Amino acid sequence: MQTRDYLIILYDYYGDLLKDDLKKVFEDYYFDNLSLKEIADNYNISRNAVHKRIKSVEEKLLFYEEKLKLRKKEESIDKKINEIKDEKLKKYVENIVK
Numbered sequence: 001m002q003t004r005d006y007l008i009i010l011y012d013y014y015g016d017l018l019k020d021d022l023k024k025v026f027e028d029y030y031f032d033n034l035s036l037k038e039i040a041d042n043y044n045i046s047r048n049a050v051h052k053r054i055k056s057v058e059e060k061l062l063f064y065e066e067k068l069k070l071r072k073k074e075e076s077i078d079k080k081i082n083e084i085k086d087e088k089l090k091k092y093v094e095n096i097v098k
Contacts, residue, residue: 018060
C-alpha cells in the first residue's frame with residue numbers, strides 16, 4: 001500500500017484527534033490535491049509552514065496508529081471473520097463487530 005493511501009486511511013481513524021487548522025491543511029493537500037503554494041495562499045502562511053503542518057499531521061497519525069493500533073486491530077478482526085466457514089455465524093459475528 002502506498003504511503004499516501006495509508007495516511008488517508010489513518011486520517012479516517014484518527015482525524016478527529018487533530019486540531020482544526022491541521023485537519024484543513026491535510027485535507028487540502030491529500031483530498032483536494034492542492035499544492036503547497038495554493039494552500040499557503042489560502043491561509044496566508046508560507047509554503048514552509050504548510051509543509052511543516054502536513055509533516056506534523058503525518059507524524060501524529062503514524063504515532064496514534066503505533067500506540068493505539070486501531071487499523072491493525074480492525075484488519076485482524078476482518079481476517080478472522082473471513083476465516084469463519086459457517087455463514088450464519090459469520091454474519092452474526094460481523095453484526096456484533098461492525
